[in-house]
Amino acid sequence: EVQLVESGGGLVQPGGSLRLSCAASGFSFSGYAMSWVRQAPGKGLEWVASISGSGANRNYADFVKGRFTISRDNSKNTVYLEMNTVGAEDTALYYCAKDHEWGVVTATGADHWGQGILVTVSS
Amino acid sequence: NLMLTQPHSVSESPGKTVTISCTVSSGSISDSYVQWYQQRPGSAPTTVIYEYVQRPSGVPDRFSGSFEGSSASLTISGLQADDEADYFCQTYDNSHRWVFGGGTRLTVL
DSSP states (O other): OOEEEEEOOEEEOTTOOEEEEEEEESSOGGGEEEEEEEEOTTOOOEEEEEEOSSSOOEEEOGGGTTSEEEEEETTTTEEEEEEOSOOGGGOEEEEEEEEEEETOSSOOOEEEEOOOEEEEEOO | OOOEEOOSEEEEOTTOOEEEEEEESSSOGGGSOOEEEEEOTTSOOEEEEBTTTBOOTTSOTTEEEEEETTEEEEEEOSOOGGGOEEEEEEEEOTTOOEEEOOOEEEEEO
């Protein structure tokens, strides 16, 4: 059974930093691209970033503007999202998602999702 | 920028069939895979359709996907109260950035 468990969220001050983690199990982790998607309170889904199975290819949403970094450690079956210089607009539930297609260089869409982790940016 | 447009809401009675559309702002919907996600209130999204028409294991065959021209569609037949949720379509642009539709609230009357 595929499981994705996010951690690392919480309250952070504007301009601060946070690192989210997503621990994966139940599938061949290194063979799948992974993504982070967020959802602000009462809003729709918004893609944040994706990373290929090897970690060599990364894509980011324009709003990230160099503030966030997606990475992965295939020896730990974990994908990360390093968030820097956060602002109130980054307050959201952050979901980790597994790509549906094995071996693709770039993520195309999810077939499994984590339960999400809340990030609140406030002073 | 690529955009996906969905109706804000749809409603239908139990046992009936409902179709939710997802229209791409430019180009053909067949340029990139389309996925459909269901999100019940207070829950994480789940995937009901990927690659336009494929159903993940465990998703009932009441859910089906299709596409033609500039639109993809999600059809749910034999509506059940449990289907009441928000539904989001998703694709990606030529820079492999994901794009989501604004979501459609399905109400089962």
